[in-house]
Amino acid sequence: MIKVLNIYAFFTVLLIATSCTGNQEVEGWMQSCNNCTCVWLNGRKAANCSNLQLNEVPSHLSREMEDIDLSGNPLRRLGVLSFLVNGLIKLEVLRCQNCSLISIHEIALDGLVLLKKLDLSKNRIVRVYRDSFRHTRRLESLNLSFNRIHSLESSTFSGLYYLQEILLNDNQISFLKAITFEKLPSLQHINLANNEFEEIFTDYTENLPEFNSTLDLQGNPWICDCRMEEVRKTFLRKKLLTVPAICAEPSSLKGNLGQK
Ligand SMILES: *[C@@H]1O[C@H](CO)[C@@H](O)[C@H](O)[C@H]1NC(C)=O
Ligand SMILES: *[C@@H]1O[C@H](CO)[C@@H](O)[C@H](O)[C@H]1NC(C)=O
């Protein structure tokens, strides 16, 4: 009996020893990181390639990478299949804040079928193409804040069934069609603060039957007239607004909450 136990003990020690040696070696996916820092982040294989003066998406990273931070690199544009051509098809998180991005090619994100979180904030993006998100059907969070977006084509986000939040604050949007937000059954939060809206005649949430949370419209130069009053009442009734919009015009209501 004792002999048997000893044998088990021997194999256990052997097993632990083997796994310890394994841990000391650099894991395969970490081997080709070059100047990026590879770490486990929130259970994902992550590469932090921020602020490396990169002009393009790195091609040397492991195909197993699940999270990439490219922030602060002067990439200027994301071209055709930017990630797919570099084998980066397992990405679940992609950050590219302050990447001097002017344009995102229509099919730049194609292939990223597992992407959940996309942060393209603090760039100079003017236009977002309608088909940009046709492959990224698993997106949960989309951050396009602090860009120069003027308008969005209808159906740009349509069919992103898992999308929970969309941040479009601090852009130059003055008009959105009613169907900009449709077929988004998981959406909880829309941020349209600090844009150029003067008037809203449409309830952007009317095509979102499940939308029960917040629509942020602060910091827009509202002209509070009778036409806008109806929509404003609807928003207030649905308790959508976090803070009521402040009027820029008419001057009699300037700085008011637009409540008569
Ligand atoms: C890593 O950074 C150093 C210094 O900034 C640079 O000279 C080198 O080319 C970089 N290596 C790669 C593979 O990008
Ligand atoms: C990447 O590194 C930068 C600089 O150290 C840090 O500020 C940033 O938060 C890191 N990104 C992630 C996703 O941890």
Ligand SMILES: *[C@@H]1O[C@H](CO)[C@@H](O)[C@H](O)[C@H]1NC(C)=O
């Ligand atoms: C943005 O990125 C540039 C490099 O492209 C860097 O010099 C600058 O410090 C970054 N700004 C911020 C606010 O991180």
Ligand SMILES: *[C@@H]1O[C@H](CO)[C@@H](O)[C@H](O)[C@H]1NC(C)=O
């Ligand atoms: C979106 O981007 C802004 C600016 O970079 C940042 O402050 C904010 O935390 C981001 N929010 C989310 C949910 O990613």
Ligand SMILES: *[C@@H]1O[C@H](CO)[C@@H](O)[C@H](O)[C@H]1NC(C)=O
């Ligand atoms: C909105 O609904 C979702 C599920 O439908 C729920 O998880 C969430 O807590 C709700 N939010 C609010 C603010 O009621």
